[in-house]
Amino acid sequence: MNIVIIGGVAAGAKAAAKIKRLLPDANVAIYTDDTHVSYSSCGLPYYIQGNFSDYRMLLVRSVEEFNAAGIEVYLESKVEKILLKQQQILVCNKTDAYLVKYDKLIIATGARPRIPNIHGVTNFDNIFTVRKIEDGINIREQMKTAKKVVIVGSGYIGLELLEAFVKNGLQVTVIERSNRLISSLDADMSDLIRKRLESIKDRNFEFYTGEIVSEIKGEGRVANIVKTHSGKEFNTDMIIISAGIIPNSELAKDAGIEIGKTGAIKVNKLMQTSVPNVYACGDCCEEPHLISGKSVWVPLGSTANKEGRCAAMNAAGIYSPFEGVLGSAVSRCLNTTISMTGLTEKQAIEAGFTPVSAVVSKTDKVAYMPDVGDITLKIIADKHSGLLLGGQAIGAFGADKRINSLATALLAHLTVKEFKHNDLTYSPPYSTTIDPLLDAMNILCSKINKHC
């Protein structure tokens, strides 16, 4: 049996390792246009920051380890076509083009940075995206001489890079086309993130929201001016484009595999595409949302790993459904933890719910403890049923703890009233006597039913 996997960052690498363990006699091969396989893309901001100096720390499994496990890895080998009828793929490397036969195909082509339509964006060598190992190496190199950086986009990666640059003494300008940071959160929580970050004393960074970058200018291959549509100009020594990502679904689409409304590959719970013997997993495919039931595209490393595992199991003939995602995420920017799960208020309305929310601001531990911080927690529930729908937390380390408890409640489809009876741990260094989660539930209860 020939098992072919296209792509090998997270989902592909996991799928390869898992299926070889399940089917030791099968031929398992990874084909990727990348120079590396099995690495932590999420770790790039910390490599750039200088938390560690050897990029090989980002590698989860080396090519040698894959080979030792009996898995072939073909780097810099781009799959140009999937030939469904003949169950073959067309591979092109620097010197050759050749066909490879598969019995089971697992597509794990991932996603790539979205490059906004900016005049000059492709003309310079000091404009970077943050996705691959080389991106990290190149940004670190450029950072050595740079004093100013412009970051285009203020999603999680944009803000993680802000931290990396600030810690290295650079002056940072973030330009965001939306009117707020981290627009995947509700507006009130976005505003809070900005307020917290802008409250840092002697900060060396500025946010410009509602500004669209219209042009990048420079001399030779070196960009040095970023212009926005409103006429602002920023001098800079380097530019980061972190304006979102798009799924690498074209290869599948061109072969005739069904693509979902999100633009990512459509799969069922067994990670099967519309074509027999072809699976997809990771950032290139959509997944069901556990609360809305809708197909969503939430490309995250943790999900990619789980989907890779499921794809491998199902391809090996072991029933293993992937039930879906909650969109749980966490990110850090300087003094601020940003975490969320489930639906935002806007998404809740779109999904047909009547959201009601509670926002609680509280210390992260008992106020008399040293290093006390604060957390603002927003919980969203359905006004009619009391069903918990989602939540967002901003603040000190420990904000993520509340979101993981809430994610578990969402998984279990708990109502506000049920969650109120939760017995969460308490000790002064870890929490307030009444955890903010329970305060929020009490507030929501009275909004839903005066004495629930």
Place this chain on the structure above:
Amino acid sequence: MNIVIIGGVAAGAKAAAKIKRLLPDANVAIYTDDTHVSYSSCGLPYYIQGNFSDYRMLLVRSVEEFNAAGIEVYLESKVEKILLKQQQILVCNKTDAYLVKYDKLIIATGARPRIPNIHGVTNFDNIFTVRKIEDGINIREQMKTAKKVVIVGSGYIGLELLEAFVKNGLQVTVIERSNRLISSLDADMSDLIRKRLESIKDRNFEFYTGEIVSEIKGEGRVANIVKTHSGKEFNTDMIIISAGIIPNSELAKDAGIEIGKTGAIKVNKLMQTSVPNVYACGDCCEEPHLISGKSVWVPLGSTANKEGRCAAMNAAGIYSPFEGVLGSAVSRCLNTTISMTGLTEKQAIEAGFTPVSAVVSKTDKVAYMPDVGDITLKIIADKHSGLLLGGQAIGAFGADKRINSLATALLAHLTVKEFKHNDLTYSPPYSTTIDPLLDAMNILCSKINKHC
């Protein structure tokens, strides 16, 4: 309407504040033999450690605040008797004894330290328990001149005090009659706590387990030698007795109110005792365990607050059941977070389950991050049904995060198979790509059903 509350540390203080808000026209009065009301007993180890220097930081609400809210507070006023037939209590203070009429009575008498039967234990002024504000003040004072301390008992409070003394440069000896530390956890996890603590370089503390203190000797009012039954002798400048607590249920028992098998006051879900118009809440009463269904006595500050709130609501005529506890707890000792929820293996067997467990040791964040720590997580489930039963976590800050997610799963009666689909947050500073909770679930799944 006269509402009388006996005791005012956590449950009593909460009940008083809540019922006055619900019934503003009622007379609400707290009677306590304590010198303070509404304080954080759990914060004493941190006050002793010196994390803050004013003990008033431990006060949640002052007497003046209670009075301003229309609540009377009678300090150093011991309730000697509850006269059920006439709905009165007998109060004794320094100068008087008097009767007080109640329409609703809320018993929140709390718990007190258990004093083991040790020869000489009551003869000296430098032997302390850790429960009240004065205990904290007295220990801090004694600590100024002390160089050596013996702690009798290695539960949460014993280990929290160990941290406090070690941080203040004292040489600490912990004597524990059981053969392991924190015997409320499973033995394998207890051993791990000891191993972690004993791995601290140049540590200034020693554990002696399986040793029973038989005698305390001294000169005048100053104890200076602690002897154990095996013949060991320890010189010391002060002694802490932290050998567990017992419920203050005698007052209720003497009045004829039903006491549960645990020795604490029996209440139903509405916090009603066996006698009409008499409620109990907090450390003096039992509560149902959400997994075993049994009546248990798990005296904790977070539960006391919730029970106080429920007692007040029900006493005010608003239906508000307290569903029970999971026994969720967290504690810190130096480099080690200790956290648990639900049933231990032993408790699971006693409750009629067939426990199967998974133990996962993993870094608390991605290994390349600075300050990476480690967490060992044990999850227990029922082999037949797959129902999650409990868990324990030892290690870095963040161990408690996993336990709170698990507590939520226990509340929702999730199975291992259901939890496997959880979407927990991931980012390198916060977690590994696959959270240890999910690793444990995968291991448990294969123990329950090869490919679940």
